[in-house]
Amino acid sequence: MTTIDLSSNHFEGVIPKTLKDLSSLWLLNLSHNNLIGHIPMELGQLNTLEALDLSWNWLTGNILQELTRMNFLAFLNVSQNHLVGPIPHGLQFNTFENYSYGGNLDLCGLPLSKQCGTSDSSHVPQPLESAEEGESYFFSGFSWELVVIGYSFGLVVGTVMWSLMFKYRKSKWFVEFFDGLMPHKRRRPKKRAQRRRT
Known part of the structure; x- marks a missing residue:
């Protein structure tokens, strides 16, 4: 047994100490x-271990010095x-x-910026953020950016249109502009009536 990957399951309980017997595990x-x-x-006795991933669990306590073996x-x-x-x-x-220690709010010492022996009174432990909450936060920020961009674009276009109207000072130009956007059929003059009169 050289590799054990039991990630992304619903396993509960403690990490078994008997893993130390797998001397070839890497x-x-x-x-x-x-x-x-x-x-x-006991995990410190795994002398050949090259990769250890225990992230996203509910483990408590200290990281023991024995693991540095x-x-x-x-x-x-x-x-x-x-x-x-x-x-x-x-x-x-x-x-x-x-990144090896992120999310453990009560860990301290290098490489983290939090020094040991200092307390932060403003610190309030928060529950772990789920993937869905992270996605909803991302999309809420993304939609807010779209609102700002759309508002800015509309403001620029409106300012240009307004300045053009005052530059030419012709309401006819304004009417013709919107007639071009929404063309409609104009009634043709009745030629038959004119012919009968002549």
């Missing part, structure tokens, strides 16, 4: 489930959980960026 993906509890320190870990993602405390340092953990 990829472990348990993301997008409903896993709870702590990240087991994974010498070949090249990819780590524990984002969108409820992890707390300082991020451990050492070996591969010094190479991971912000």
Whole structure:
């Protein structure tokens, strides 16, 4: 067993500690489930593990220093959980960026901008944002931009039309312009009546 990908299911419960027995495992993906509890320190015994993805679960507790024992870990993602405390340092953990820890509002230390030992009184924990909520926010902002663009375009066109009307000062030009937009049939003069009179 070298790879385990159980992502995007509805698995519940804790991460089993017996995963440490899979000594040849190099990829472990348990993301997008409903896993709870702590990240087991036994995962640090997976010396050949290169990719670990535990994102989008309900994991709590600290990221333990024991996890820095994974010498070949090249990819780590524990984002969108409820992890707390300082991020451990050492070996591969010094190479991971912000996205590896995003969404854990109570994590602190590098590479995050939040320093450990500081409290933010204005911080109010928010529930994890679902994909549908993110899409609705995007489309609401997108429609607002369309409104502004449409209003600006209409304002420019209206200003140009108004200035042309005052420049020529001829209401006839204005009438002919709209007659061109909405052409209508004009009645022809009755020639028969004229012939009878002659």
